[in-house]
Amino acid sequence: MSREEFDELNQASVAPAKKKMTLDKFLQQFNTLDPNNYGSWPLSVKITCWIFIVLLVLALAYFVMIKGKIESIANANAQEQNLLNEFREKESKLRNLQQYQTQLQDMEARFNQQLDQLPKETEIPGLVEDINVTGVNSGLKFKNIRLEPEVKQEFFIEQPISMEATGDYHAFGSFVSGIAGLSRIVTLHDFTISSSENPQKKSEIPSINYTLQAKTYRYVGNSDNASTEGAQ
Numbered sequence: 538m539s540r541e542e543f544d545e546l547n548q549a550s551v552a553p554a555k556k557k558m559t560l561d562k563f564l565q566q567f568n569t570l571d572p573n574n575y576g577s578w579p580l581s582v583k584i585t586c587w588i589f590i591v592l593l594v595l596a597l598a599y600f601v602m603i604k605g606k607i608e609s610i611a612n613a614n615a616q617e618q619n620l621l622n623e624f625r626e627k628e629s630k631l632r633n634l635q636q637y638q639t640q641l642q643d644m645e646a647r648f649n650q651q652l653d654q655l656p657k658e659t660e661i662p663g664l665v666e667d668i669n670v671t672g673v674n675s676g677l678k679f680k681n682i683r684l685e686p687e688v689k690q691e692f693f694i695e696q697p698i699s700m701e702a703t704g705d706y707h708a709f710g711s712f713v714s715g716i717a718g719l720s721r722i723v724t725l726h727d728f729t730i731s732s733s734e735n736p737q738k739k740s741e742i743p744s745i746n747y748t749l750q751a752k753t754y755r756y757v758g759n760s761d762n763a764s765t766e767g768a769q
Contacts, residue, residue: 651722661696664721664753668698671715676708677747685750689757698751703744716751726750 578586665682672679685697704712716723729748 660721661753664719664723665698667719667721668700668716668723668751671719672700672702672712675704675711675715677702677704677712691757693754693756696753696755698753700747700749700751702747704747705745709745709747722754724752726752 661684665684669679669682680701680703682698682700685699688695688697702712713725716725727748727750731746731748733744733746
């Protein structure tokens, strides 16, 4: 066999090169499909259809089943976070509850201590006597001490006590200090101070006249409320 014959034989045995698939040729295959003969469809078309069907099924499954589950899980997570925040808030309050109770007990003790310093209605005459004794011991001479009408406030009742007295500045200062030291709460208001010539002529120091008002207070208790309602 000559070389030329060998080359011809090799060229004849070489398979023809496959034609390259283009997009246009691929789309043309869909135009020539026979819907009643699935077996005659090209392999590339079958693969494409199966991929489309699988994607469609996955999309339907997502919107019908998975999406609802995801939304339910998201809502459950949000509710869990809200419950967790509420639990932490209540836990913090519970942790401080004992401290709040201790503070409340201290406040109640101080409140009761303040109430003990307020005179009861039956103790008012004795308090007036204490004020008189304090003024006399301080060197004041009282011209007049009288109880004024009570003034009812929301939670307590004011009992004004008007006073007129004479004495020097030191006696008045001692009197104010003595009032502050009483066991009951007494406040001084509406000071009026005037001087006049000493009638005894024994000293060049003028005689000083004092006009003032003391106020004591008592708590509006159940008995006071009951009497007020009865009067109405």
